[in-house]
Amino acid sequence: MPAVSGTDLTYADLLRIPEDGRRHEILGGVHVVRPAPTPFHQLVLANLVQALQTLRLGSRARVLFAPLDVRLGEHNIVEPDLVVIAAARLSIVGSTCVEGSPDLLVEVLSPSTRRRDRGDKRGLYEEAGVREYWIVDPEARVVTQLVLEQGRYRQIEFDRGEFESVAFPGLWVSVDAVFDESLGG
Numbered sequence: 001m002p003a004v005s006g007t008d009l010t011y012a013d014l015l016r017i018p019e020d021g022r023r024h025e026i027l028g029g030v031h032v033v034r035p036a037p038t039p040f041h042q043l044v045l046a047n048l049v050q051a052l053q054t055l056r057l058g059s060r061a062r063v064l065f066a067p068l069d070v071r072l073g074e075h076n077i078v079e080p081d082l083v084v085i086a087a088a089r090l091s092i093v094g095s096t097c098v099e100g101s102p103d104l105l106v107e108v109l110s111p112s113t114r115r116r117d118r119g120d121k122r123g124l125y126e127e128a129g130v131r132e133y134w135i136v137d138p139e140a141r142v143v144t145q146l147v148l149e150q151g152r153y154r155q156i157e158f159d160r161g162e163f164e165s166v167a168f169p170g171l172w173v174s175v176d177a178v179f180d181e182s183l184g185g
Helices: 011-015 039-057 087-092 114-118 120-128
Strands: 023-027 030-034 061-065 070-073 076-078 082-086 104-108 132-137 142-149 152-158 162-164 172-174
Touching: 011 023, 023 120, 039 061, 039 082, 039 104, 039 172, 061 087, 070 120, 076 120, 082 087, 114 120, 114 132, 120 132, 120 142, 120 152, 152 162
Parallel strands: 104 132
Antiparallel strands: 023 030, 023 076, 061 082, 070 076, 082 104, 132 142, 142 152, 162 172
8 A cells, every 4th residue: 555645746745655665756646656676777777877977077967866856846756767967957956856857867668667758757858848868778778869859859769879968968878888788887
């Protein structure tokens, strides 16, 4: 039984949920629970963090990863796998959560999140003005880059080679490196 229920839940309600090792979000005012990620999901996430280190080391952005609440509105609190915020916009990082739209969000798909990450969250991120959203599919080994243009996402899929971030020009990411399963990552 969930710790909170209803259809107009807020961040205050989310804070009342006891820690249980699962990931909790509020989407459209509704409590959503996700199981812990798989080892390969976490490896892909680690590879992505490594790829984004040039932003942090160059003092261009702060790179944060789950668990971390991102409050996109009163009834929309999400927990993306990766959150990237440009240095000039670090004021949106609060003491308990990110308050507003980050510059780049990354979701690594899992069987339990696949439909929601491609549907509900895509629409929510687009509406909230998230400049760039990557959907990383470990099963298909594809990275989908969604770039906000005139309030709508333009989508490009990459299954090999490199792609450049639009929110952070000069940041190139190798698709092969994202899915690298070697110990060196």
